[in-house]
Amino acid sequence: MKKQLIAAGSALTLLALTACGSADYAATEIPPKPVAPTSTAPPPAGPNCTNNGVDELRSIAPTGALPPPHQMPAGSTMEEIYRNRRLRAGISADSLNLGSRNPITGAIEGFDIDMVREVARAIFGDPNKVELVVISSPQRIPALQRNSVDIVARNMTINCARWQQIAFSAEYYRSGQKTLVQRDSPAKSLADLSGKTVCAPAGSTSLDNLNKYKDRGVKAITADTDTGCLVLFQQGKADGITGDDTVLAGEAAQDPYARIIPNERISDEPYGLGIPQGNKDFVQFVNGVLEQMKADGRWKASYDKWLAPTLGPAPAPPKPLYGRR
Amino acid sequence: MTQTVSAPPATWSPPATPAAPSGAPQPPQSLSTPRRGPLGEWFAGTPGRMRALLILSAVVSVLFGLAAAQGFRQSDGALQRAEANTAQLVRVQAIHTSLVAANADATNAFLVGGLEPPAQRQHFVDSLATASRLIAEAATAQPADQTVLGQLNTTLLTYNGQIEQARANNRQGLPIGSQYLKDANATLQNDSLPLLNALVSANEDRVDTEFDGVGDGNVWLIVGGLVSLAVLVVTMIWLAKRTHRYLNIPLAVGAVLVLVTMVIGGAGMAEASSTAEDTRGDTYANALALSRARIAAYDAKSNESLTLIARGSGAEFEKGWKEAAQRVDAELAKVGRVGAPRGWQDYKRSHEAIRRADDRGNWDEAVNLAIGSGGDSANTYFGTFDKSSAASLETTSNAAQQQLGLARGALPPIEWLGLPIGIAAALLAAWGLSQRLGEYR
Numbered sequence A: 001m002k003k004q005l006i007a008a009g010s011a012l013t014l015l016a017l018t019a020c021g022s023a024d025y026a027a028t029e030i031p032p033k034p035v036a037p038t039s040t041a042p043p044p045a046g047p048n049c050t051n052n053g054v055d056e057l058r059s060i061a062p063t064g065a066l067p068p069p070h071q072m073p074a075g076s077t078m079e080e081i082y083r084n085r086r087l088r089a090g091i092s093a094d095s096l097n098l099g100s101r102n103p104i105t106g107a108i109e110g111f112d113i114d115m116v117r118e119v120a121r122a123i124f125g126d127p128n129k130v131e132l133v134v135i136s137s138p139q140r141i142p143a144l145q146r147n148s149v150d151i152v153a154r155n156m157t158i159n160c161a162r163w164q165q166i167a168f169s170a171e172y173y174r175s176g177q178k179t180l181v182q183r184d185s186p187a188k189s190l191a192d193l194s195g196k197t198v199c200a201p202a203g204s205t206s207l208d209n210l211n212k213y214k215d216r217g218v219k220a221i222t223a224d225t226d227t228g229c230l231v232l233f234q235q236g237k238a239d240g241i242t243g244d245d246t247v248l249a250g251e252a253a254q255d256p257y258a259r260i261i262p263n264e265r266i267s268d269e270p271y272g273l274g275i276p277q278g279n280k281d282f283v284q285f286v287n288g289v290l291e292q293m294k295a296d297g298r299w300k301a302s303y304d305k306w307l308a309p310t311l312g313p314a315p316a317p318p319k320p321l322y323g324r325r
Numbered sequence B: 001m002t003q004t005v006s007a008p009p010a011t012w013s014p015p016a017t018p019a020a021p022s023g024a025p026q027p028p029q030s031l032s033t034p035r036r037g038p039l040g041e042w043f044a045g046t047p048g049r050m051r052a053l054l055i056l057s058a059v060v061s062v063l064f065g066l067a068a069a070q071g072f073r074q075s076d077g078a079l080q081r082a083e084a085n086t087a088q089l090v091r092v093q094a095i096h097t098s099l100v101a102a103n104a105d106a107t108n109a110f111l112v113g114g115l116e117p118p119a120q121r122q123h124f125v126d127s128l129a130t131a132s133r134l135i136a137e138a139a140t141a142q143p144a145d146q147t148v149l150g151q152l153n154t155t156l157l158t159y160n161g162q163i164e165q166a167r168a169n170n171r172q173g174l175p176i177g178s179q180y181l182k183d184a185n186a187t188l189q190n191d192s193l194p195l196l197n198a199l200v201s202a203n204e205d206r207v208d209t210e211f212d213g214v215g216d217g218n219v220w221l222i223v224g225g226l227v228s229l230a231v232l233v234v235t236m237i238w239l240a241k242r243t244h245r246y247l248n249i250p251l252a253v254g255a256v257l258v259l260v261t262m263v264i265g266g267a268g269m270a271e272a273s274s275t276a277e278d279t280r281g282d283t284y285a286n287a288l289a290l291s292r293a294r295i296a297a298y299d300a301k302s303n304e305s306l307t308l309i310a311r312g313s314g315a316e317f318e319k320g321w322k323e324a325a326q327r328v329d330a331e332l333a334k335v336g337r338v339g340a341p342r343g344w345q346d347y348k349r350s351h352e353a354i355r356r357a358d359d360r361g362n363w364d365e366a367v368n369l370a371i372g373s374g375g376d377s378a379n380t381y382f383g384t385f386d387k388s389s390a391a392s393l394e395t396t397s398n399a400a401q402q403q404l405g406l407a408r409g410a411l412p413p414i415e416w417l418g419l420p421i422g423i424a425a426a427l428l429a430a431w432g433l434s435q436r437l438g439e440y441r
Helices: A002-019 A077-083 A111-124 A137-145 A205-211 A226-234 A245-254 A280-296 A298-306 B037-042 B045-112 B118-141 B143-171 B176-243 B249-310 B315-334 B344-359 B363-371 B378-409 B414-438
Strands: A087-091 A099-101 A130-134 A151-153 A173-182 A197-201 A219-223 A240-244 A258-260 A267-271
Touching (some): A077 A111, A077 A280, A087 A111, A111 A130, A111 A151, A111 A280, A197 A226, A205 A240, A205 A267, A219 A226, A226 B176, A240 A245, A245 A258, A280 A298, B037 B045, B045 B118, B045 B143, B045 B176, B045 B378, B045 B414, B118 B143, B143 B176, B176 B414, B249 B363, B249 B378, B315 B344, B344 B363, B344 B378
Parallel strands (some): A087 A151
Antiparallel strands (some): A173 A240, A173 A258, A173 A267
């Protein structure tokens, strides 16, 4: 009897001591990572256009002389912009020498920026009447389609597929795609980077060209911007970057451990200013401005200021091709 | 062990059960009545039933004592853990606040262009140091949080590395610095904050569970008390019928002791439980709301800078600002007028001025408004809000801890006295019954 009592008593005591042991909480759970959305492929090239170095470059010819500043034709896109009191331009703030934010002054400057400032000068008589809207590579076409910018000057390659979605000015610079690697890399071409990871900005023609090297074992990785690729490169997550020579020159200038593979130009990248598809009058106007700039030396002055130090003396400005309506 | 019952029952101990030593030879006393066995005989007839009741009421009384002690231990433990978990929750939210504060500094400093103001940089460094110290503290305080806190620490290292790289590049005048800043911000938003949200919600759940558990101890006390009262009363009635004496005083005293313990204990526990509920609905709720308001406010401030950094394509960040500002308003509405922080409405107005300038296309003016530190700039008003909300938060969270501590202190000491009370009641019951049992000898 005594033993039973003791057993019952000790069982109860044990119960009493352990029943409140709720201080052992379940471990806090690590939340799951969200899945990144996959990008959409661009539409196929239209029926009346093949990328042959001529067809896609045809823009809409300007009619007559440019209207003087402050006197935009009534009902035109330019008049609308004039009433808006500023030209909204989609640009890059991180491509050194094309469009980048100067960390010291905070101002955005470069070759592309000069182009839109000249367009603003032609409308307002003042190159500073520009609202610089910083956009990433994949945002360029959607921004134009939504009409949230009037013009895009962001090292944008003219091609047939994009003509389906937006309009382009005549060519204002002929770039070419090159590859940037570590200074001590033995690679002499992009194909030599077999088994390595190479970065290109998402939604860019550079990425389309890079994807052609997949069969040869080159792995592609993307970032939102050109500089995003440089960060991946510096962090060792990418072994190389492929992109326009203009952009790569700016990146190499920021990283002494990077070099650009010379003598291999994967493709021609003709730059055009992107304009919403419906605004044909504005395309003509911008083409008129570009013709003036190329003729009176403003184009060369800008090239000399931004691109000559890294890309060598100025070539002849690209000849405009017209014929589109 | 072979002796029969002869000693006074107060120290009476029952004989060994026959099953006790297996294989050992049976003691000789079992010869007297071979059919029933010694145990059966011992419980036979009226004195046998008395013995059985004696054992039953004594055991039940001791069990009551243990149950009462357990009930109080449980309530006291729940209060203690509510206090500890509240402290942990405040700590985790302080980590959250420090991180978003650091990020707001970093993004705002970036807008300035050139070198960041030394005071802002210092605030950034201090915030990160605070977060880092609190992570170590929190990991010690709550082992269940250790894995997530470890992960959080890893993301902080990455974040700080990216910020320093952004600074170094900025110092060289290289635009890539801005990309590192963007990546750092993404690290914080995508890697650190989800971990912090998980920590906050886990600790909120723990606090809720403990607050809910404060009153649960009463179940032990009431069930134990009712059962033992029932046994004692039934024994008294049975005894009264058999012995024709109306009141057995020791048994009655034992029953009263159980009843008094139940009433005092129950009242004490109900009091503690209602204090805890008051704290939960008042000071704890206020501390929680203030803490959430601060986090949302810093989130808004970061979004303000990011909208400007994105320069024209920051619509998403401005949406983020609006959501965060709504959260601040909602949380501040929960805090009563007393202790409500100042400066928030002023800051909202200055934010609107910034947005107006930017939407007009006047980015430079918007930036000047956003980075200025003059009398009526956004930074000044936000600083006012930061200081005054931090002070209110400290007051309310200290008050919550204090109230929970007081509730614990006010509990009657039944956690320790429970067992002695049970034993005393058992002794009284045994004494009372053995008086009657003596008459049968």
